[in-house]
Amino acid sequence: MDQCADLLCQWADQERNSESDAIFERARQKFEEAHRLDPDKRERLLRYAQALRQRAGAVSGERALHLLAAARAPAEELLSDDPQDATIWQFRGQAAVLEAQKRSGRQSAWLDEAARCFREALRLRPDAAGGILGNWALALGLFATARSGVEAFELYAQANEKLRESEACKPDSPALRKNWSAILLREARERNGPAELWEQAKHQAEKAEAIDRGSGAYNLACIAANLGDREGVQQSLALSAEYGQARSLSYTLRDVNFESIRGEAWFVQLLESIFDTGPRQAV
Numbered sequence: 001m002d003q004c005a006d007l008l009c010q011w012a013d014q015e016r017n018s019e020s021d022a023i024f025e026r027a028r029q030k031f032e033e034a035h036r037l038d039p040d041k042r043e044r045l046l047r048y049a050q051a052l053r054q055r056a057g058a059v060s061g062e063r064a065l066h067l068l069a070a071a072r073a074p075a076e077e078l079l080s081d082d083p084q085d086a087t088i089w090q091f092r093g094q095a096a097v098l099e100a101q102k103r104s105g106r107q108s109a110w111l112d113e114a115a116r117c118f119r120e121a122l123r124l125r126p127d128a129a130g131g132i133l134g135n136w137a138l139a140l141g142l143f144a145t146a147r148s149g150v151e152a153f154e155l156y157a158q159a160n161e162k163l164r165e166s167e168a169c170k171p172d173s174p175a176l177r178k179n180w181s182a183i184l185l186r187e188a189r190e191r192n193g194p195a196e197l198w199e200q201a202k203h204q205a206e207k208a209e210a211i212d213r214g215s216g217a218y219n220l221a222c223i224a225a226n227l228g229d230r231e232g233v234q235q236s237l238a239l240s241a242e243y244g245q246a247r248s249l250s251y252t253l254r255d256v257n258f259e260s261i262r263g264e265a266w267f268v269q270l271l272e273s274i275f276d277t278g279p280r281q282a283v
Contacts, residue, residue, distance in 0.1 A: 042078060049074040065103070153191075185222055217240035233270070
């Protein structure tokens with residue numbers, strides 16, 4: 001039943017249509033049924049809280065706030081059992097940043113709460129500081145993409161600061177390099193493409209590639225698309241697929257980085273060759 005719930009969550013994440021809410025509701029019911037049968041399984045409660053938070057990120061308005069409130073309940077239950085659980089403190093930090101993103105007011109209060117939770121996680125697990133700081137940065141970077149102008153630039157600056165702190169702790173992390181590249185890529189788009197930002201984004205993606213082949217390839221394809229480099233798009237998307245690091249077809253079709261080339265015959269053919277299907281079947 002746990003596996004069924006996880007698979008349904010993954011399916012819901014891949015969809016961006018009227019079916020996704022219904023799929024996620026089935027996953028939620030499976031989680032709750034499994035918890036009734038075996039209420040002592042910590043990992044299930046954590047996965048359930050994470051699924052609720054992730055779903056909140058995909059929706060908006062009161063629906064998102066309702067899901068975040070629901071996600072806090074299992075997290076609080078887990079913390080009541082073990083107040084020293086750094087993983088749950090980190091989860092609470094990520095959820096608080098998302099709460100700030102989804103609310104129209106009190107954003108600074110939620111960001112302060114996020115900082116408190118992440119710092120508690122760092123206090124409890126200094127040996128995991130690289131990953132915790134990287135996740136803090138990623139949450140801020142995702143928040144930045146939901147904003148524009150000065151507000152977005154301030155959030156990108158905060159994210160980059162945390163990424164530099166993470167780098168000092170764990171410089172050989174491919175996840176750090178990939179996420180840093182993605183954040184720089186989004187900032188470059190928001191700033192209308194300063195050359196130095198594109199170069200920085202490319203540099204981080206190439207570092208990810210050097211550590212873990214294929215891990216930076218999708219970002220390199222996105223950068224190439226923004227810079228009008230058709231050959232770079234073709235090579236990098238094919239590389240990401242070759243090493244099992246490709247995004248799903250539905251995600252790739254929605255990705256704003258490919259918006260200008262989405263209808264071009266060569267790009268359609270590229271996706272067909274990678275996914276062995278016509279892209280319109282997956283819309």
